[in-house]
Amino acid sequence: MISFEMPKPLVQTRTVVETVAKNMMRPVSRQLDENEHEIPWAYIEFMHTATKALGSSSMAPDEAPQKKKEDPEKKKRPPINYQRLMIMVETLSWGDAGIYLCTPGGMLGAAAVSAAGTPEQKKRFLSRFTGKEPIFDAMAMTEPQAGSDTSAIRTTAVLDEKTNEWILNGEKIFVTAGNKALVDSKGFIVVWASLDLEAGRSGIRSFVIEAGTPGCKVTKMEEKLGIRASDTVSIVLQDCRIPFENILGSPTVEKSTKGYKGAMQTFDATRPIVAASALGVARAALEFVQEKLAEAGKEIRYGIPRQKMTHLEREVIEMEIQLRQAWLLTVKALWMADNKQSNALIASMSKVKAGKVATVITQKAVELMGPLGYSRDFLLEKWFRDAKINDIFEGTGQINLLVVARNILGYRGSQLR
Amino acid sequence: MYSFTPTEEQQMLLDAVKRYAEGDIRPASREAEESTELPPELIEKGWELGILQASIPEAYAGFGDYSVLTGALAAEGLAYGDLAATLGVMTPNLFVLPILLAGSEEQKKSFIPPVIEMEWKAYTAALIEPTFDFDPQALETKATQKGKDILLNGEKIYVPYASEAQALLVYADLDGKTQGFIVPGDAEGLSVGERQKTLGIHACPLYSLKLEDVKIPAGNQLNGPDGHSMEGILASWHVALAAMAVGVAQAAYEYAIDYAKDREVFGVKVAQKQAIAFMLAEMGTDIEATRLLTWEAAWMLDEGKEEAYKHAFLAYSGAVDMVMMVTDRAVQILGGHGYIREHPVELWMRNGRGFAAFTGLAMV
Ligand SMILES: Cc1cc2nc3c(=O)[nH]c(=O)nc-3n(C[C@H](O)[C@H](O)[C@H](O)COP(=O)(O)OP(=O)(O)OC[C@H]3O[C@@H](n4cnc5c(N)ncnc54)[C@H](O)[C@@H]3O)c2cc1C
Numbered sequence: 001m002i003s004f005e006m007p008k009p010l011v012q013t014r015t016v017v018e019t020v021a022k023n024m025m026r027p028v029s030r031q032l033d034e035n036e037h038e039i040p041w042a043y044i045e046f047m048h049t050a051t052k053a054l055g056s057s058s059m060a061p062d063e064a065p066q067k068k069k070e071d072p073e074k075k076k077r078p079p080i081n082y083q084r085l086m087i088m089v090e091t092l093s094w095g096d097a098g099i100y101l102c103t104p105g106g107m108l109g110a111a112a113v114s115a116a117g118t119p120e121q122k123k124r125f126l127s128r129f130t131g132k133e134p135i136f137d138a139m140a141m142t143e144p145q146a147g148s149d150t151s152a153i154r155t156t157a158v159l160d161e162k163t164n165e166w167i168l169n170g171e172k173i174f175v176t177a178g179n180k181a182l183v184d185s186k187g188f189i190v191v192w193a194s195l196d197l198e199a200g201r202s203g204i205r206s207f208v209i210e211a212g213t214p215g216c217k218v219t220k221m222e223e224k225l226g227i228r229a230s231d232t233v234s235i236v237l238q239d240c241r242i243p244f245e246n247i248l249g250s251p252t253v254e255k256s257t258k259g260y261k262g263a264m265q266t267f268d269a270t271r272p273i274v275a276a277s278a279l280g281v282a283r284a285a286l287e288f289v290q291e292k293l294a295e296a297g298k299e300i301r302y303g304i305p306r307q308k309m310t311h312l313e314r315e316v317i318e319m320e321i322q323l324r325q326a327w328l329l330t331v332k333a334l335w336m337a338d339n340k341q342s343n344a345l346i347a348s349m350s351k352v353k354a355g356k357v358a359t360v361i362t363q364k365a366v367e368l369m370g371p372l373g374y375s376r377d378f379l380l381e382k383w384f385r386d387a388k389i390n391d392i393f394e395g396t397g398q399i400n401l402l403v404v405a406r407n408i409l410g411y412r413g414s415q416l417r
Numbered sequence: 418m419y420s421f422t423p424t425e426e427q428q429m430l431l432d433a434v435k436r437y438a439e440g441d442i443r444p445a446s447r448e449a450e451e452s453t454e455l456p457p458e459l460i461e462k463g464w465e466l467g468i469l470q471a472s473i474p475e476a477y478a479g480f481g482d483y484s485v486l487t488g489a490l491a492a493e494g495l496a497y498g499d500l501a502a503t504l505g506v507m508t509p510n511l512f513v514l515p516i517l518l519a520g521s522e523e524q525k526k527s528f529i530p531p532v533i534e535m536e537w538k539a540y541t542a543a544l545i546e547p548t549f550d551f552d553p554q555a556l557e558t559k560a561t562q563k564g565k566d567i568l569l570n571g572e573k574i575y576v577p578y579a580s581e582a583q584a585l586l587v588y589a590d591l592d593g594k595t596q597g598f599i600v601p602g603d604a605e606g607l608s609v610g611e612r613q614k615t616l617g618i619h620a621c622p623l624y625s626l627k628l629e630d631v632k633i634p635a636g637n638q639l640n641g642p643d644g645h646s647m648e649g650i651l652a653s654w655h656v657a658l659a660a661m662a663v664g665v666a667q668a669a670y671e672y673a674i675d676y677a678k679d680r681e682v683f684g685v686k687v688a689q690k691q692a693i694a695f696m697l698a699e700m701g702t703d704i705e706a707t708r709l710l711t712w713e714a715a716w717m718l719d720e721g722k723e724e725a726y727k728h729a730f731l732a733y734s735g736a737v738d739m740v741m742m743v744t745d746r747a748v749q750i751l752g753g754h755g756y757i758r759e760h761p762v763e764l765w766m767r768n769g770r771g772f773a774a775f776t777g778l779a780m781v
Binding site for chain 1: 418419420421422423424427486549550551552554651674677678688689691694695697698699701702703705706707709710712713716717720726727728730731732734735773776
């Protein structure tokens with residue numbers, strides 16, 4: 001039966017996370033924005049302790065706490081781990097999208113290990129997150145000459161048969177939390193590299209490089225438009241040697257593009273999560289506008305004909321419509337993920353929509369709030385800067401439109417580039 | 418729990434509606450548009466699906482429970498076939514559902530069964546008035562009390578099937594509030610004007626209507642002389658139109674996809690051009706987003722949620738823009754061929770624009 005009732009546990013999750021967002025994020029938002037590269041340790045320590053207390057190693061759905069006891073009643077409940085993650089990410093990003101990206105525990109790197117790793121690898125790489133110290137991970141795909149076109153990466157991995165080690169060479173850029181994973185904690189990064197440049201997509205594999213590995217160096221920290229609390233770094237790999245066992249998936253190059261496709265599949269889960277983050281920022285901006293209008297005694301009249309509405313009313317109503325539509329696409333995408341239904345189409349739809357909506361809403365909000373919107377006395381101008389990243393990373397708006405278009409048209413990449 | 422799966426019963430209804438929309442409505446729609454006539458057999462066949470009857474409780478001769486959500490699902494499916502036919506089949510809803518939602522027990526018992534027990538007959542409603550900024554909450558048509566009677570005076574347009582109406586629900590302003598009044602089709606002072614000519618839905622017979630001292634007993638006011646709230650009725654108009662807009666958009670979107678995958682330009686299919694493929698991707702995304710918002714509003718109304726009325730308005734308002742965007746692009750994707758009446762996209766584009774003006778023309 002069609003239902004839009006938010007599951008009770010998620011309502012609780014939202015209440016709890018909202019407290020964190022209000023008390024640990026909003027108060028330091030401005031401070032961290034103005035002091036780029038300062039690390040929000042208080043938030044990090046808190047989240048680390050909190051996730052550990054929940055018996056979970058990370059926010060990743062697959063690692064979420066499992067019920068130990070077999071309770072037949074509970075078992076019948078539909079799975080909601082992805083939906084829970086959505087609520088957490090949306091609410092944390094409503095608090096501060098940059099600080100949210102500093103959440104310790106498994107994120108994108110762990111997602112890749114979970115998706116493609118052996119049980120042994122999962123244990124080796126993922127158990128660290130429940131230790132005493134907060135640990136970070138990262139995912140390094142993008143290179144200076146290869147962003148959207150991930151098949152154009154040139155980082156290489158060559159097997160040294162004598163030592164049974166992979167030797168990696170290349171440069172990765174724009175690695176989110178790369179510094180936290182490699183320098184500020186004993187974490188790891190998942191690096192995408194080619195076993196055979198001639199082989200194109202089918203030669204691409206992912207490798208785990210742990211913090212402290214010689215030949216793997218953070219060389220630059222970017223200065224950005226927004227999400228300044230989150231570090232974005234360049235990493236140079238120079239004869240970086242890692243054990244043979246650090247490859248995720250098959251070590252031989254076959255004709256198939258399974259490894260590459262595996263990477264693309266993890267996007268089906270991660271894209272709606274990025275959408276959720278965008279939605280949080282957009283909601284913050286919309287609520288700010290609504291509060292300021294209420295303070296000024298301006299009522300929004302719903303249900304009257306457009307011809308009678310003020311411009312302001314139309315804009316605010318339009319923002320509400322767009323935000324709710326994007327939210328529902330995202331909920332559905334993650335509900336499908338929870339129910340193990342293939343969701344590539346709606347996952348990309350949610351990212352397209354949320355990325356665009358968040359960008360437009362924050363931009364409109366700054367416009368509608370006039371001098372208040374433009375002022376750094378409020379966080380609105382920051383949300384305008386933060387929101388834009390959601391239309392860029394995890395596939396730009398255009399790349400996600402491509403994915404949606406290929407899906408609805410039944411086209412392969414070669415038919416629609 | 419969230420869920421996006423219709424119940425088995427809803428699915429059965431949806432399947433039946435789909436067969437009717439694809440097998441009966443669609444093949445007849447161009448001819449109906451050009452001749453400005455909906456074949457009575459087509460309407461009767463749609464009526465026999467029992468969509469309205471299934472949303473009326475047994476106490477009033479129906480065989481189900483009122484559900485905005487089920488109604489919305491059906492409305493989308495019908496409008497996917499053709500909008501004029503959908504409005505035609507669902508015209509009696511305009512009379513029956515406000516009585517169900519806002520009428521007195523006595524009114525429900527006496528007015529609903531005769532409509533739903535018989536073959537399709539023209540039971541209709543008169544709401545819209547000839548002003549550019551028409552507002553259902555601020556009507557020019559006036560109701561005045563005169564002893565035990567009510568006098569109705571004013572001018573209405575876009576009244577479906579007014580010329581053959583058995584009875585109508587006329588909306589008029591009573592002391593500053595919009596109220597519904599049950600008026601027999603042969604009431605004195607009621608004069609039906611010329612058939613109206615509109616941008617789209619040519620097949621749907623719409624008439625203007627004059628009310629000059631139309632006298633009805635005070636008991637014919639919805640819920641009797643105590644009157645009624647308009648909110649549920651307004652929300653139902655909104656959800657019905659939002660659902661139909663999704664249906665029309667879905668039709669145009671699918672047609673454009675098929676065409677773009679078939680037509681060649683510069684040595685490739687039209688759909689292989691990003692400018693076109695991206696339009697299609699956005700169309701698909703916004704259709705699904707609007708559908709979800711419509712379902713959510715319908716579900717909220719069924720569950721009696723706070724803010725359900727507001728959500729119904731948001732769903733409708735978003736749908737008005739979405740359907741215009743999608744149908745316009747469908748014409749664009751067909752190029753010059755889209756402009757020719759051999760293809761249905763120009764009709765969907767004209768029908769799509771109507772949603773901005775159709776408040777009160779559909780209910781679920
Ligand atoms: C703050 C930040 C954090 C990031 N974090 C990470 C991370 O953790 N890990 C990681 O691997 N990467 C990360 N990235 C990289 C990000 O994913 C890429 O920047 C993004 O995929 C786009 O690549 P590009 O910058 O090279 O742009 P390009 O690929 O050069 O694109 C330029 C423009 O062309 C458009 N375009 C490209 N291809 C097509 C096409 N086929 N059709 C139509 N238009 C097209 C794009 O949409 C864009 O508008 C991050 C980036 C930023 C800014």
